[in-house]
Amino acid sequence: MVEEETICIPYRYPPEDSIDVNLEKYIVKKTLHPVFDSIIHSVETCPEFDSSRAGFTLIHEISKGYPLVTISIVKYTWCYNTARDNAIFFHKGYNFYYEGGFIDAFFEKTSEFVQFKGVDMDKYTSDFTLNTPGFYWRYILKKKRLQNIGYNNCNGWWSDEKYKGVY
Numbered sequence: 001m002v003e004e005e006t007i008c009i010p011y012r013y014p015p016e017d018s019i020d021v022n023l024e025k026y027i028v029k030k031t032l033h034p035v036f037d038s039i040i041h042s043v044e045t046c047p048e049f050d051s052s053r054a055g056f057t058l059i060h061e062i063s064k065g066y067p068l069v070t071i072s073i074v075k076y077t078w079c080y081n082t083a084r085d086n087a088i089f090f091h092k093g094y095n096f097y098y099e100g101g102f103i104d105a106f107f108e109k110t111s112e113f114v115q116f117k118g119v120d121m122d123k124y125t126s127d128f129t130l131n132t133p134g135f136y137w138r139y140i141l142k143k144k145r146l147q148n149i150g151y152n153n154c155n156g157w158w159s160d161e162k163y164k165g166v167y
Contacts, residue, residue, distance in 0.1 A: 013119045021082045021118040026089040026107040035146055036091045039071060039137055046154035049075060060100035063166050067141035083118030105144040138167055
């Protein structure tokens with residue numbers, strides 16, 4: 001379910017900077033549910049912020065030859081700019097904004113789209129203090145499986161030295 005507040009453009013931009021954004025709706029396959037369940041549990045049990053206003057981004061990119069998947073928290077969905085994303089999926093009541101290449105091993109495309117108001121990317125400047133407390137989970141995609149290579153969240157920080165410099 002998309003919250004009404006999520007549809008508003010980020011608060012500090014004038015209406016003339018807004019654009020309509022149509023994000024394709026994806027369905028997450030069951031093989032990925034344990035990863036998202038674990039991340040959601042970590043966020044919901046973190047005393048540092050109110051998870052009821054949070055969302056997530058999933059970025060799939062190639063970094064130094066490795067297929068890298070980064071999932072990070074969006075602390076306040078009401079100030080997040082959807083114009084940089086190309087899809088959305090939902091899991092356990094949370095919005096996951098998807099950016100990057102499609103991973104068919106984990107997601108199915110639908111013929112549905114969700115419309116948002118966003119900010120023209122030529123006028124948008126990122127505000128990390130509003131969009132994230134620095135929580136992320138990083139994975140390498142290997143043989144249609146995600147291998148965790150690092151995280152930073154309420155439970156601490158960890159990075160696999162083997163992949164130092166990949167991100």
